[in-house]
Amino acid sequence: MKNFVKLKTNLENTKILRQFISVHQPWENVKGFKAILAPIFFLQNNEVLSDILRKFNGQAVFLRSEKNSMYNWHRDLDRTVVINSLIEGFDSFTMFTDTEIDNMQGTSTGVEELTYNDGECYLLNVQNLHAVYNRHSIRTVLSLSFYKPVSYEQILEYCFSKDFVDHS
Numbered sequence: 282m283k284n285f286v287k288l289k290t291n292l293e294n295t296k297i298l299r300q301f302i303s304v305h306q307p308w309e310n311v312k313g314f315k316a317i318l319a320p321i322f323f324l325q326n327n328e329v330l331s332d333i334l335r336k337f338n339g340q341a342v343f344l345r346s347e348k349n350s351m352y353n354w355h356r357d358l359d360r361t362v363v364i365n366s367l368i369e370g371f372d373s374f375t376m377f378t379d380t381e382i383d384n385m386q387g388t389s390t391g392v393e394e395l396t397y398n399d400g401e402c403y404l405l406n407v408q409n410l411h412a413v414y415n416r417h418s419i420r421t422v423l424s425l426s427f428y429k430p431v432s433y434e435q436i437l438e439y440c441f442s443k444d445f446v447d448h449s
């Protein structure tokens with residue numbers, strides 16, 4: 282709950298998204314990722330995602346990371362909240378920790394893992410420390426990004442009020 286929640290919606294068109302990103306060129310280099318803006322029509326049939334994106338003025342991007350890579354512990358610089366759905370690279374996962382970055386020499390505690398299945402959508406608090414471990418294939422995520430002053434608590438509260446949170 283503190284780090285992420287699953288939303289009661291699924292991306293239905295991940296196959297089309299995979300096709301789109303397989304032919305799209307060029308990708309831009311953004312903060313260690315390759316990125317392209319996601320055409321908004323991909324979300325037109327998804328009321329939950331469209332609603333949240335509109336309400337909190339988000340931006341939809343595809344972010345890609347190389348195989349056998351790790352994005353080390355960090356808080357996102359500009360983004361406060363994201364809604365992520367994994368498009369390719371299911372051999373990867375995101376981790377959160379409650380250990381402060383200055384105390385990272387030994388054990389990290391409160392580690393929570395987020396592993397995505399096809400079509401699942403998660404609301405993530407990217408102001409909490411997190412890392413991404415990517416194993417043997419290219420990883421691409423569709424990332425709805427939200428910025429200050431929008432906060433995780435704000436979107437979470439909205440999602441509860443609209444019954445968008447998956448409690449299963």
Ligand SMILES: [Fe+2]
Pocket residue numbers: 355356357407411
């Ligand atoms: Fe991040």
